Amino acid sequence: xxxxxxxxxxxxxxxxxxxxxxxxxxxxxxxxxxxxxxxxxxxxxxxxxxxxxxxxxxxxxxxxxxxxxxxxxxxxxxxxxxxxxxxxxxxxxxxxxxxxxxxxxxxxxxxxxxxxxxxxxxxxxxxxxxxxxxxxxxxxxxxxxxxxxxxxxxxxxxxxxxxxxxxxxxxxxxxxxxxxxxxxxxxxxxxxxxxxxxxxxxxxxxxxxxxxxxxxxxxxxxxxxxxxxxxxxxxxxxxxxxxxxxxxxxxxxxxxxxxxxxxxxxxxxxxxxxxxxxxxxxxxxxxxxxxxxxxxxxxxxxxxxxxxxxxxxxxxxxxxxxxxxxxxxxxxxxxxxxxxxxxxxxxxxxxxxxxxxxxxxxxxxxxxxxxxxxxxxxxxxxxxxxxxxxxxxxxxxxxxxxxxxxxxxxxxxxxxxxxxxxxxxxxxxxxxxxxxxxxxxxxxxxxxxxxxxxxxxxxxxxxxxxxxxxxxxxxxxxxxxxxxxxxxxxxxxxxxxxxxxxxxxxxxxxxxxxxxxxxxxxxxxxxxxxxxxxxxxxxxxxxxxxxxxxxxxxxxxxxxxxxxxxxxxxxxxxxxxxxxxxxxxxxxxxxxxxxxxxxxxxxxxxxxxxxxxxx
Numbered sequence: 001x002x003x004x005x006x007x008x009x010x011x012x013x014x015x016x017x018x019x020x021x022x023x024x025x026x027x028x029x030x031x032x033x034x035x036x037x038x039x040x041x042x043x044x045x046x047x048x049x050x051x052x053x054x055x056x057x058x059x060x061x062x063x064x065x066x067x068x069x070x071x072x073x074x075x076x077x078x079x080x081x082x083x084x085x086x087x088x089x090x091x092x093x094x095x096x097x098x099x100x101x102x103x104x105x106x107x108x109x110x111x112x113x114x115x116x117x118x119x120x121x122x123x124x125x126x127x128x129x130x131x132x133x134x135x136x137x138x139x140x141x142x143x144x145x146x147x148x149x150x151x152x153x154x155x156x157x158x159x160x161x162x163x164x165x166x167x168x169x170x171x172x173x174x175x176x177x178x179x180x181x182x183x184x185x186x187x188x189x190x191x192x193x194x195x196x197x198x199x200x201x202x203x204x205x206x207x208x209x210x211x212x213x214x215x216x217x218x219x220x221x222x223x224x225x226x227x228x229x230x231x232x233x234x235x236x237x238x239x240x241x242x243x244x245x246x247x248x249x250x251x252x253x254x255x256x257x258x259x260x261x262x263x264x265x266x267x268x269x270x271x272x273x274x275x276x277x278x279x280x281x282x283x284x285x286x287x288x289x290x291x292x293x294x295x296x297x298x299x300x301x302x303x304x305x306x307x308x309x310x311x312x313x314x315x316x317x318x319x320x321x322x323x324x325x326x327x328x329x330x331x332x333x334x335x336x337x338x339x340x341x342x343x344x345x346x347x348x349x350x351x352x353x354x355x356x357x358x359x360x361x362x363x364x365x366x367x368x369x370x371x372x373x374x375x376x377x378x379x380x381x382x383x384x385x386x387x388x389x390x391x392x393x394x395x396x397x398x399x400x401x402x403x404x405x406x407x408x409x410x411x412x413x414x415x416x417x418x419x420x421x422x423x424x425x426x427x428x429x430x431x432x433x434x435x436x437x438x439x440x441x442x443x444x445x446x447x448x449x450x451x452x453x454x455x456x457x458x459x460x461x462x463x464x465x466x467x468x469x470x471x472x473x474x475x476x477x478x479x480x481x482x483x484x485x486x487x488x489x490x491x492x493x494x495x496x497x498x499x500x501x502x503x504x505x506x507x508x509x510x511x512x513x514x515x516x517x518x519x520x521x522x523x524x525x526x527x528x529x530x531x532x533x534x535x536x537x538x539x540x541x542x543x544x545x546x547x548x549x550x551x552x553x554x555x556x557x558x559x560x561x562x563x564x565x566x567x568x569x570x571x572x573x574x575x576x577x578x579x580x581x582x583x584x585x586x587x588x589x590x591x592x593x594x595x596x597x598x599x600x601x602x603x604x605x606x607x608x609x610x611x612x613x614x615x
Contacts, residue, residue, distance in 0.1 A: 049306040050077040058134020060581040061314030062255035063601030069269035079275040082130035089137040093391045103131045109482040118542040127548045133256030140394040143244040144591030149411035157586045158558035159567045170602040191231040198258040199248040203393035211399035217507035238403025250387025278474035280327040291577040317550040317583045321350040344573040350467035352552035358457035365513040367450040395429045414497045421451040441521035462487035494540045549593040554583035580604035
């Protein structure tokens with residue numbers, strides 16, 4: 001355990017901000033919830049045997065480690081490749097400062113030379129958290145369960161346990177809903193759990209008047225305002241609301257905070273950070289293949305740990321299929337091409353990759369909103385004093401909308417967020433992924449006007465990509481062929497959605513502030529008339545990026561010809577091995593994927609308990 005008074009680490013950004021705000025808060029880092037280093041690896045001898053080994057302490061893995069170690073006679077080992085999260089991960093507004101640091105996996109898709117040419121390196125950056133809590137420590141904290149239709153499609157794929165009713169049960173098991181005002185509404189009261197470990201609440205927004213006007217504008221075009229997107233039934237053109245968030249008293253509520261902090265002192269749970277699992281150990285006697293342990297690199301030293309019951313892989317959409325393939329589980333020809341013996345031929349490993357692609361839709365408005373350095377410093381002091389101010393909510397505002405092109409649909413096709421850049425903003429979040437000339441074009445009116453950026457994403461893309469090993473070296477990042485917009489239907493869908501947003505911009509509020517959508521300087525698109533369909537098609541082609549909601553690379557389903565795990569998340573053809581994270585989703589859910597990943601961890605943990613504790 002750390003000595004009293006020790007502090008959370010930092011990437012540097014938070015320290016600079018706080019120092020500029022008030023020098024006498026030199027120990028500002030210590031104001032975050034207490035954090036202690038986990039059991040060092042020298043307390044876990046090589047070849048020690050555990051009942052369960054959990055690989056990855058992310059959105060699902062932290063849940064699994066907590067729930068399995070609730071059984072006092074099960075010894076559980078949790079291995080996390082990253083370190084403890086820094087202070088920037090705890091402060092909602094600073095989460096994007098983790099991009100490109102040691103707390104990020106630095107994943108980038110392949111440049112196909114055709115799309116994404118407005119982005120730096122002509123490729124899409126994927127934000128994936130490499131720390132305790134995984135991407136739940138590095139996301140926008142928006143809490144969206146998804147739509148009943150999503151989980152019914154999983155059932156229709158041959159996964160009978162994943163019904164909408166069961167999904168709701170496990171969402172409620174996780175949740176500790178704390179917005180007391182909203183709980184007065186009977187629908188919301190009956191929707192959310194109130195006794196789980198994960199705090200779900202509402203941000204204390206500093207731009208609430210603006211978000212109210214945004215919701216009114218959605219409402220003007222038939223996207224009706226509701227109290228809560230998780231409690232409301234989707235119908236008509238769609239709905240909008242102030243979103244819920246994984247936030248606790250001004251801080252981020254990651255699965256690290258919600259699940260691991262509550263379990264870390266259990267004597268039957270060992271947690272090792274900076275522990276990169278490079279291989280799953282498999283016994284193959286010609287009849288059965290069984291996982292019996294893992295190889296792991298801890299601070300540059302190799303170790304082996306053994307398992308009695310199961311290895312549970314929770315590495316996420318990239319690391320889980322990569323680890324399976326490095327261990328000899330995957331498409332035979334691909335493994336052999338990398339000099340990896342194929343132990344279990346599973347063609348679906350790494351396939352079915354899909355995501356929520358997004359495009360920014362910039363809108364300039366006349367609002368008396370100027371970024372003031374003194375105000376910014378005062379807000380930093382407010383956060384240090386009582387956990388309020390702009391630092392206490394994510395850079396994305398909490399005004400969100402879900403909508404479809406057809407008014408008779410029972411589930412949404414698109415989701416839209418809003419980001420506000422005050423006049424003379426120095427902030428570059430969400431646009432820093434683009435080339436400098438594109439950023440200049442996006443901000444060219446910002447000196448005199450507020451930039452309101454709609455962040456529009458396609459909830460159900462048709463395009464599918466794949467993930468492939470670059471080599472047999474575990475430290476070589478895999479090749480990420482995301483294939484965004486590879487299906488023509490996705491391109492047209494985004495253009496249609498932009499047209500709906502242009503109608504939102506014609507609502508009375510936006511008219512009252514002289515709103516307009518500017519043309520963006522993209523060389524490939526300058527030949528097209530603005531705002532023609534051809535211009536928007538070109539715009540979408542080159543501006544599309546990732547909402548970091550990747551799923552599907554270890555697909556759940558009954559057929560090992562295309563699926564990787566079965567209904568109970570067991571890897572086809574291997575005993576004692578499961579995958580529990582967003583990679584198992586056959587289809588991505590209608591919204592942010594953090595809540596569904598947590599639900600997967602909850603249900604998967606109970607599946608294990610039901611199997612081993614039922615006799």
